Amino acid sequence: MTQTSRELRSTVSEDGTLRLNLERVDIPDPGQGQLLVRVEAAPINPSDLGLLLGPADMDSLHAEGSPDDPVLTARISPKALPGLRARLGKSMPVGNEGAGTVIKAGPDLQDLVGKRVAMIGGAMYADLRLITPDACIVLPDDATPDEGASLFVNPLTALGFVETMRAEGHSAIVHAPAASNLGQMLVRICKDDGIGLVNIVRSQKQVDLLKGIGATHVVDSSADDFFDRLCDAIDRTGATLAFDAIGGGEMTGTILNAMEAVALRKMDDYDRYGSATMKQAYIYGALDTGPTILKRGFGFQWSIGGWLLFHALKRIDPAVVKKMHERVAAEMRTTFASHYTARISLADALKPENVVAYQRKSTGSKYLIVPTEG
């Protein structure tokens, strides 16, 4: 037996057109070791947008098709096409994570039918998802789809920062921008685990938000004395490691310059090559895809690199990863709670006005796709 599922698909054609549509696909019954899940909620994370929209021109969004079979198109600059070579002409399913209810299961997994699960693995912007249990967390019976939707990407990223800190011999962390769902998780983790954390936010409102959930060091980058206050917070925590989701602009370099300024304060002898303190920054997102500008006042002991959850997880001991999963499930409603500002159907996700809104990636704004709506 098969069942029909709508899957949100993204296709880039050789002529430079991005096309989003809802593909009807036949999903077979689950076999041995498989679950069939009705997707009930899937967040639009910044990490989904690359596959979903690519480098499409937001001024060229154009709605086509019918209410029942909506299509969205947009133009992509010819310059960007070589980087997309491997996906040209391919209809790509989208959506890293989500939550839903197991409606059918293989003969060995019948006890899971009716359970609600959180899932990771792609193709979550869909009515149905065939999946294996190792990519799921089974939720408590009273868990809602909203509560289960974002239990992989942000929670494991925040926990992954702490593991990277330990593995690389640092003792405290700088995070920017820190008022996001992920940033709030990191505040709670560091508070519980006694880890120094410097939170860089972009407004007084966000300072108040993070102080309200127990953050100690919150620095507002819009304030005149931002750099001095950043130095003070770095001095107090001893942070020599930063995670930056913005990437573009000067923030990454500014953090390294602040770390170096603090290290120089403590040196008795002048060294023309700067401090001997190793300063590491990771760019883990690309909220600003513009150029990273490094005004290098931070000596020679520094490193900036990319940080990607899927790569980081491979470097972590599997036993530690298992503990991370258990902690996420246990603290689903506290440490790892997410908040959504909009709930949209699969068809709504193809409306130009919604695309413009969710691709903005504003801190505090978070869209949830609810396939069972509409």
Place this chain on the structure above:
Amino acid sequence: MTQTSRELRSTVSEDGTLRLNLERVDIPDPGQGQLLVRVEAAPINPSDLGLLLGPADMDSLHAEGSPDDPVLTARISPKALPGLRARLGKSMPVGNEGAGTVIKAGPDLQDLVGKRVAMIGGAMYADLRLITPDACIVLPDDATPDEGASLFVNPLTALGFVETMRAEGHSAIVHAPAASNLGQMLVRICKDDGIGLVNIVRSQKQVDLLKGIGATHVVDSSADDFFDRLCDAIDRTGATLAFDAIGGGEMTGTILNAMEAVALRKMDDYDRYGSATMKQAYIYGALDTGPTILKRGFGFQWSIGGWLLFHALKRIDPAVVKKMHERVAAEMRTTFASHYTARISLADALKPENVVAYQRKSTGSKYLIVPTEG
């Protein structure tokens, strides 16, 4: 007994004035384990300029003093002073390396009197240098001061690149700008050792120069098809590691983008996060102290960091460092030969017109201080 030596000293005062002068200092006779060397040649390397000139304004150079006791002053922006805190008011000797003749020695080192040596350790812009043998290479009897002057910084940096390559699991190197004395050494090392090397130069003349000494892959950054040719050379060598002496501008990012473009060509499946190929660039100089601009089209598997010879040597097995020294001595006139475009006295080094010229750090231009002149 003591002897008088002139030492070129650099002092930054709290009011933001840089002052260079020739300090008369009394040097004691060498004790047990010490050599007294008459300095005969010392190069002005880019790595000397930070201590020598700091961030002084080149438009404010002002000659003072007398022919016998010359003084040079310049202004330093108040903004730059906090970074110089640890050197304010201190008279700093300058000059990383040089060559000279042993004129006196401790009782245990009498056999070295009359020998010519290459030296590392600072304070080389001087008439005399008291030093220990571990900071020296004893040269053949017919070696000239010019031949011995630059046997530490550039040779060990070039050899250090190869050791870093091996330690970090890369198999070929991109170097920019590659026509320098150091670049030419690296060409000869990589040719002899069978290591792939992509040389980035800035003119056709430099292409011809490097091809003339046996380079295989030389790419001219002033050519219209630079990026395509850089990709081709990276593809042929398999280089995933770059050393960049410029630092400012877009070159570091351009190299990483070329490495990523080559890696993407070889991928069958699209990955929204870019290739899984780790791309590493090190900024080892700061020929351009302006901002580093990274146009991040190189996915998430990348790292950029500072690279400093003195830190790198500490990470290398001492037995390997010893072999590096032996190789430098053995190949002094071939692999590690340097060329100088100007020879100046200690007093000449304080003349504004010379300062303006040697701080330009143009590729192919190299100043040698000869304390025995003038």
